[in-house]
Amino acid sequence: METFEEHYASMRRCILAHNPLTDMALIDRAVDYAAQKHRNQKRKDGSPYIIHPLAVAEIVAETGLDTDAILGAILHDCIEDTDSTYDEIARQFGSTVASLVEGVTKLTRVEYSTLEQQQMENLRKMFMAMSKDIRVVLIKICDRLHNTRTMQYQTPAKQISKSRETMDIYAPLAHRLGMQKIKWELEDTSLKYLDPEGYDEIMHYLGEHQAEADKFMKSIQSKITTRLSAVGIHGSIYGRIKHVYSIYRKMKSQNKSIDELYDMYAFRVIVDTISDCYNVLGHIHDLFNLVPGRFKDYISTPKPNMYQSLHTTVIGQQGIPFEVQIRTWEMHETAEYGIAAHWKYKQGVEGGSEKDFEWVRRLLESQQEENDAEDYIHSLKVDMFDDEVFVFTPKGKVMSLPAGSTPIDFAYAIHSGVGNAMVGAKVNNRIASYDQQLENGDIVEILTSKSAKGPSRDWLKICNSNQARTKIKQWFKKEKREENVAHGKASFEGELRRANLSPAILQDSELLPQLLKKLAFDNLDDMYAAIGYGGLTAAKAFGRIRDDLTRATRQSQQKEPPKMPEQSAVKASRHKDSGVIVEDIDSCMIKFSRCCTPVPGDEIIGFITKGYGVSVHRRDCKNAAGADDPRQAGRWVKVSWGTAEEKPFATTFEIDSVDRDGIWIDIATALTAAKVKISEISGREMPAGKARTVATFEVKNVTELEAIRNKIRNIDGVIDVRRGQN
Ligand code: MN
Numbered sequence: 001m002e003t004f005e006e007h008y009a010s011m012r013r014c015i016l017a018h019n020p021l022t023d024m025a026l027i028d029r030a031v032d033y034a035a036q037k038h039r040n041q042k043r044k045d046g047s048p049y050i051i052h053p054l055a056v057a058e059i060v061a062e063t064g065l066d067t068d069a070i071l072g073a074i075l076h077d078c079i080e081d082t083d084s085t086y087d088e089i090a091r092q093f094g095s096t097v098a099s100l101v102e103g104v105t106k107l108t109r110v111e112y113s114t115l116e117q118q119q120m121e122n123l124r125k126m127f128m129a130m131s132k133d134i135r136v137v138l139i140k141i142c143d144r145l146h147n148t149r150t151m152q153y154q155t156p157a158k159q160i161s162k163s164r165e166t167m168d169i170y171a172p173l174a175h176r177l178g179m180q181k182i183k184w185e186l187e188d189t190s191l192k193y194l195d196p197e198g199y200d201e202i203m204h205y206l207g208e209h210q211a212e213a214d215k216f217m218k219s220i221q222s223k224i225t226t227r228l229s230a231v232g233i234h235g236s237i238y239g240r241i242k243h244v245y246s247i248y249r250k251m252k253s254q255n256k257s258i259d260e261l262y263d264m265y266a267f268r269v270i271v272d273t274i275s276d277c278y279n280v281l282g283h284i285h286d287l288f289n290l291v292p293g294r295f296k297d298y299i300s301t302p303k304p305n306m307y308q309s310l311h312t313t314v315i316g317q318q319g320i321p322f323e324v325q326i327r328t329w330e331m332h333e334t335a336e337y338g339i340a341a342h343w344k345y346k347q348g349v350e351g352g353s354e355k356d357f358e359w360v361r362r363l364l365e366s367q368q369e370e371n372d373a374e375d376y377i378h379s380l381k382v383d384m385f386d387d388e389v390f391v392f393t394p395k396g397k398v399m400s401l402p403a404g405s406t407p408i409d410f411a412y413a414i415h416s417g418v419g420n421a422m423v424g425a426k427v428n429n430r431i432a433s434y435d436q437q438l439e440n441g442d443i444v445e446i447l448t449s450k451s452a453k454g455p456s457r458d459w460l461k462i463c464n465s466n467q468a469r470t471k472i473k474q475w476f477k478k479e480k481r482e483e484n485v486a487h488g489k490a491s492f493e494g495e496l497r498r499a500n501l502s503p504a505i506l507q508d509s510e511l512l513p514q515l516l517k518k519l520a521f522d523n524l525d526d527m528y529a530a531i532g533y534g535g536l537t538a539a540k541a542f543g544r545i546r547d548d549l550t551r552a553t554r555q556s557q558q559k560e561p562p563k564m565p566e567q568s569a570v571k572a573s574r575h576k577d578s579g580v581i582v583e584d585i586d587s588c589m590i591k592f593s594r595c596c597t598p599v600p601g602d603e604i605i606g607f608i609t610k611g612y613g614v615s616v617h618r619r620d621c622k623n624a625a626g627a628d629d630p631r632q633a634g635r636w637v638k639v640s641w642g643t644a645e646e647k648p649f650a651t652t653f654e655i656d657s658v659d660r661d662g663i664w665i666d667i668a669t670a671l672t673a674a675k676v677k678i679s680e681i682s683g684r685e686m687p688a689g690k691a692r693t694v695a696t697f698e699v700k701n702v703t704e705l706e707a708i709r710n711k712i713r714n715i716d717g718v719i720d721v722r723r724g725q726n
Contacts, residue, residue, distance in 0.1 A: 004035070007051050011058040015070060018061050026067065030074040030093060037082040044153035052146060053077060059142040063179065063337040069135045072100030076139055079105045096133075103136030104143065106441065137173060144170045145182055148189045163190035178306050178338025187245035195248070202244050202251075205258045213241060213265075220267060220316055227283050228269075235271040235280065242266050263313060265322035270332050274299060277326045281310050284324050288314035291321055299331075307335055391442045404464045405438050408455075411446040412468035419468065420455060420475055421448035435462045454479055477533055484532025485525050486595070486623075492531055495542040501549050511552050515545045581642045582606055582614050589613025596621035597651035597724060601702025606639035614639065618723070648698035650679060651705065652724025658717040659691035667718075670711045671697050676704075694724065 008031060015022050034053055041049035057073035071093055078084035079101055090098035148166055151159050167190045174183035192199045206213070217239030224237050241247075242264055250261055269280050277299060294313035302308045309327040316322065327335065389403050391410065401409050407425030411418045424447035425432045438444060455472045463469055477484075493503040506512065506524060519541060521527040530536040580590050591609070596618040598604050603619040605627055616639055617624040627636040657663050664683045671678050680696040699705045709721050 002047060002051060004048055004051060004054075007054040007058070011054045011061065014058045015061040018064055019067075022067055022070075026093075027070065027074070030071045033092065034074050034078055037078050037084050041081065043150070045150070049077075049081075052150075055146045055149075056139070056143050059145055059182075060139055063138065063142065063182070064333070065135060065138060068094075068096050068100065069139060071097045072104065072135065073139050073142060075101045076104045076143060077108075080108050100133060100136055100139060103133060104139050107136065107140050110441065134177075138177065138179075141170055141174050141177075141179065141182060141186075145186060148186055151189065151193060159193040163193040166190045167194065174338075178303075178334060179336070180307075180338070181336045184243040184245070188243055191245045191248060198248055198251075199244060202247055202258060206241060206244075216316075216318065216320060217265065217267075220265075220322065223287060223316075224267070224269065224284070227287055228280065231279075231283065233271060233276050233279060233283075235269050235276065238268045238270075240266055240268070263321045263323055265320065267322060267324045268332075269324060269326045270329055271326070272328065274328060277310055277328060280326050281312060284312060284314060284326070288316055290314055294323075299327075306338065307331075309335065389438055390440050391438050391444050394443060394445045399444075401438065402465050406435050406462055406464060407432055407438070407444060407446065408434055408459050408463040409465040409468045410438065410444045412463070412471045413465065414446065416471040416474070418446055418448060419471055420479075421450065421452040422455075423447050423449040423452050434459070477529070480533075481529050484530075485528040486532065488528030488531030488533075488538070489524075491538040492528060492541060495538045496549070499542070499546065499550075501553055505549055505553055505556070508552060508556075511548065515548060518544050518548065580604070580606075580616060580639055582637055582639045591615045592649070593617045593621065593623065595623050595724075597649070597696075599649040599651050599699055599702050599705055600641045601705075604639050604641070606637040608635045608637060648677065648700055650696055650698050652694060652696045653709070653712065654722045654724050655693040655695065655712060655718060656686070656720040656722075657691050657693065657715075658719070659685055659689050660717050663691060663715070663717055664693045666715045667693055667695060667712060670715060671695060671708065674704075674708045674711060676708065690719070696724070 035050045038049040053074050057070050060073040086098045086102050166186050171183050171186040221237050221239050228235050291313040296311040298309050308331040309325045313323045387403050411422045426445040427442050496503050531538050593615050598618045604616050605619050606614040606616050626632045676697045678697045683693040686692050712721050
């Protein structure tokens with residue numbers, strides 16, 4: 001068992017080796033504080049808990065991170081595991097250190113076990129986004145590395161789940177941040193637990209061939225060394241066998257056994273300058289046979305994680321291929337410790353090497369105007385995900401939304417059905433307002449109800465994602481179609497009347513196709529819907545066909561009497577002498593509204609139109625709702641049916657049914673059997689396997705109508721029969 005003293009001493013040595021100027025009194029104070037806080041805790045192996053933070057701090061120091069990060073590592077489990085608080089740490093060690101500890105704590109609290117697979121990329125992004133300061137992720141990776149190193153004390157189940165997590169989250173993160181050395185160790189150690197046999201096979205093979213491999217590597221090494229000193233290039237040459245997991249992955253992906261593997265050896269030549277890199281490359285290609293197609297210049301084009309090197313693969317005299325990586329010392333540091341290496345060159349080094357660090361410059365571009373190196377560090381944030389926010393479903397699925405998103409965006413991101421049925425939201429188990437801005441790591445739950453009214457127009461202002469906005473608009477277009485059609489129709493007919501044209505002219509079967517072509521709609525309802533929805537103004541639509549309507553109206557007035565009288569004109573005249581009695585008005589034009597098609601026996605009410613006499617509605621027509629509005633009281637008049645009228649009246653049924661073959665034929669048959677004249681019958685599909693049939697036919701009165709309604713109700717699959725409301 002390792003002791004506290006050993007770890008403490010080892011950590012101090014490492015810190016001083018990397019930065020002799022470190023304020024060691026401050027480090028000691030942090031160790032005292034953490035040791036005091038963790039005094040009652042033990043590691044799984046029985047050693048004092050404080051050993052873990054010390055070991056993590058040592059790894060952090062090794063990567064070259066600054067004093068704040070080392071302090072953060074020493075204190076990293078204090079908030080999570082002890083009574084220590086952000087404020088207390090901020091008071092004693094400053095707010096930067098406290099924020100680092102708090103950040104690590106947040107990442108520690110993410111529950112991976114419940115997370116869905118296939119979500120790892122999102123999760124890694126969330127990880128970065130949750131840590132405003134990149135050092136938080138770096139400390140967390142070092143924390144994981146130490147936990148991986150001491151995995152033997154965990155239960156077998158824990159070993160596997162933690163190793164999976166390391167492979168899925170931490171190793172790729174280390175890779176993205178360019179921390180190659182740590183990445184390799186994380187992968188190799190995890191493999192040991194995830195596929196012990198595979199791991200052992202490789203280790204066994206490598207052990208058996210150790211002597212051979214050493215001999216081979218030495219011969220290559222000395223060959224290169226000899227050449228470089230001959231031409232006066234100063235460089236260091238290292239040979240190594242690639243790390244276990246990379247061999248393992250190659251075996252799996254190429255389906256080969258280990259002795260069939262193509263390239264297991266890698267050599268590294270580290271030199272002082274970039275021009276030396278290219279010189280060395282020339283000499284390598286001169287000494288050995290080049291494997292075509294394997295040369296890569298990551299110096300002129302660095303990898304996204306800022307890795308720079310020249311890569312080439314060659315074959316030695318023994319016929320064994322091997323890879324050679326050529327780089328400068330700075331590039332080497334970056335390759336080993338990635339973004340963390342940046343701090344090393346920030347501390348204590350005046351100017352100088354900074355300009356060689358092209359990648360640091362790029363990372364810091366936005367902060368160019370700042371001079372203070374400390375400010376650079378503090379402002380170095382992972383802003384690549386500033387425009388995204390990562391939240392969880394209650395089941396642990398990670399959703400990526402645009403920054404500033406609200407529960408509405410979340411609901412529509414899950415499914416439009418969830419958004420449309422939304423009646424509330426919970427964020428982190430508390431009821432949240434619809435406009436609450438979601439934050440990284442929030443757990444969001446949407447409350448839905450079957451009787452939800454659907455989105456409100458305000459939601460369009462609250463939501464922040466195009467997805468939600470589009471889906472809400474779609475809903476208004478679709479679900480409110482009938483309403484839109486009615487509104488659109490009213491305002492379009494209003495335009496016609498203002499121009500002294502009768503809406504009836506639109507029904508002219510010869511004229512209509514021509515009009516629709518000009519309007520660019522398939523049918524009038526579509527146009528009304530567009531007007532009602534606000535996609536088109538009534539005036540604009542009318543403008544497109546004004547001339548046609550005026551011309552057609554003039555022509556029909558000349559042709560007297562009209563050969564094919566227009567339907568509602570017929571109705572109006574028919575009813576005019578058919579005895580609807582309008583109270584207090586002796587003689588006026590009567591028009592039966594097309595929206596509710598009243599028939600004798602219905603309770604009715606009249607509306608005094610501008611210039612078209614009285615239009616008669618059913619009392620229960622929604623367009624007659626205005627009769628209760630005192631402001632319109634003067635325009636609504638009492639009307640009643642006069643003597644029994646034997647002539648037929650056109651009326652409409654809306655029939656809801658299941659969507660089965662032939663349903664409308666059955667309806668048509670029922671109507672025919674009732675000896676009524678059908679003028680129109682049409683059907684359309686509705687959501688959830690339903691269908692709606694609209695039938696227009698002629699009846700003498702409401703008694704006959706009700707008899708027919710009963711017949712239709714008895715048809716198999718019919719759910720509801722309503723009087724039409726167009
Ligand atoms: Mn820890």
